[in-house]
Amino acid sequence: MKGLGRVFNVIPAASGVHIPLDKASAVSFVTYEDDGSTIATIKESVDGASEQALDCDVYPHKAPGIGGTWTAMAEQDDTLDLGDDTTNDAMVFTVAGTQLSDGFNCVEVTVDGGICIAILHDLVVQRDPANLATNITS
Numbered sequence: 001m002k003g004l005g006r007v008f009n010v011i012p013a014a015s016g017v018h019i020p021l022d023k024a025s026a027v028s029f030v031t032y033e034d035d036g037s038t039i040a041t042i043k044e045s046v047d048g049a050s051e052q053a054l055d056c057d058v059y060p061h062k063a064p065g066i067g068g069t070w071t072a073m074a075e076q077d078d079t080l081d082l083g084d085d086t087t088n089d090a091m092v093f094t095v096a097g098t099q100l101s102d103g104f105n106c107v108e109v110t111v112d113g114g115i116c117i118a119i120l121h122d123l124v125v126q127r128d129p130a131n132l133a134t135n136i137t138s
Contacts (some may be wrong), residue, residue, distance in 0.1 A: 005132040007121060014118035018048035018106040021097035025122035027107055028094040031082075032065055033114025038091060040111050046054040046102040051080040051108060056099035062088035089114075 004010070009024070011017060019027055031038050042058070045051035060080050061070040064087055071088065073080075082091050095107050109116055 002129060004130045005127045007123065009123060009132060011118040011120070011121040013115075014094045014109065015111040015116035016108065017027045017118070018045050018051075018093065018108045019118055020047070020106050021100065022105055023124050024097070024120035025124075026065075026094055026120075027120045028092060028097040028121065029109050030117045030119065031087060031091045031111050031114050034065065034089050035086065035113075037084055038089070038111060040080040040091065040093075040109050040116070042078045042080070042113070043110070044100050045106045045108060047103055048106055052101075054078045054095070054099070054107065055101070056095065058095060060091050060093035062091050064088055065090050
């Protein structure tokens with residue numbers, strides 16, 4: 001059984017990318033930086049234009065990059081700060097399409113330091129991975 005294309009799609013380099021939520025119900029972002037000082041800023045846009053801070057609550061979790069368990073962080077809004085936590089250097093959080101303002105259809109997360117991977121899930125159209133684009137244009 002394949003999850004890719006049926007349940008989720010992945011954007012491996014997602015920092016600063018406007019991700020439309022017209023083909024998925026939600027997107028989860030995974031960040032990692034080995035010094036634990038990641039700051040993620042969340043914005044919404046209309047087809048990549050007219051961007052603004054996304055005024056919604058997200059419930060991030062943090063964990064070590066290898067081993068350990070996920071720990072809930074305080075509820076946050078448009079800026080998530082892992083601070084100087086050198087033990088927990090990974091963070092994950094989800095934005096649902098229903099959290100976007102009326103007329104907005106894209107989410108953009110910019111990570112200051114580290115990497116950011118986006119996982120689109122609850123896909124509207126399911127495809128075989130061979131027919132699934134890894135980018136957001138199709």
